Amino acid sequence: MIKLKSPSGPGGQPPLDSLAAAFEEAIRLHRAGDAAKALAIYRRVLAAYPRHADALQMAGVATAQLGNPADGVPLIRRAIALRPNAPGYQLNLGNLLRMLGKLEDAAAAFRQAINLDPFYAEAHNNLGSTLKMLGRNDEALKAFQQAVRLKPGSVDALRNLAAVLMEQRRAAEAAPVLRALLERVPDDAEARRMLEQAEQAGPSL
Numbered sequence: 001m002i003k004l005k006s007p008s009g010p011g012g013q014p015p016l017d018s019l020a021a022a023f024e025e026a027i028r029l030h031r032a033g034d035a036a037k038a039l040a041i042y043r044r045v046l047a048a049y050p051r052h053a054d055a056l057q058m059a060g061v062a063t064a065q066l067g068n069p070a071d072g073v074p075l076i077r078r079a080i081a082l083r084p085n086a087p088g089y090q091l092n093l094g095n096l097l098r099m100l101g102k103l104e105d106a107a108a109a110f111r112q113a114i115n116l117d118p119f120y121a122e123a124h125n126n127l128g129s130t131l132k133m134l135g136r137n138d139e140a141l142k143a144f145q146q147a148v149r150l151k152p153g154s155v156d157a158l159r160n161l162a163a164v165l166m167e168q169r170r171a172a173e174a175a176p177v178l179r180a181l182l183e184r185v186p187d188d189a190e191a192r193r194m195l196e197q198a199e200q201a202g203p204s205l
Helices: 016-031 035-048 053-065 069-082 087-099 103-116 121-133 137-150 155-167 171-184 189-201
Strands: none
Touching: 016 035, 016 053, 035 053, 053 069, 053 087, 069 087, 087 103, 087 121, 103 121, 121 137, 121 155, 137 155, 155 171, 155 189, 171 189
16 A cells, blocks of 8 residues: 655645655555445545545545545535536535435535536436435426437446336336346346336326
8 A cells, every 4th residue: 555654745744755655555455345444544644635526525425435425515615616616516416415415405415516517428427316206206307318419338327217207107208218238238138127107008097
């Protein structure tokens, strides 16, 4: 594991290349599923460079993954204060707020991510999921449709879109979505069951 204390830069601080290497090591560990070790390194990076926005944001994500989303939110908010135009930060803020049950705030964060990047398919999909949790299915449907338009291969967006269409008794529209989903995940038993139901229903469920 990378040591931040050596070599030292001006004023006893680690040089920027050492900080960057440490951050990359934390990302590697995080992607490998070791959020605890990653968080420890993010904290060491932040001890040396408190304004490292990416480390703040990823520390917030790791903190949430370790079961403390309420503690992760202020970390991501600090990152956003440093980089207000980063759509990924808004996405992760929305994810944590949704974990906390703050659905309106989560939806606002996902909308801000979309304002910053209208082509952010994941933000559209997460907005749709949040709106569905709020019972606003018509709005959720539009968000899922946009997510699929932007990223036709998104399994999550296809699944979410199909589910809303089936709930709205729009079997004829749901069927091609479910077929596209099954092309990507042929072993999805629930999608296959829904497709059979849609095909049996015909034009109206």
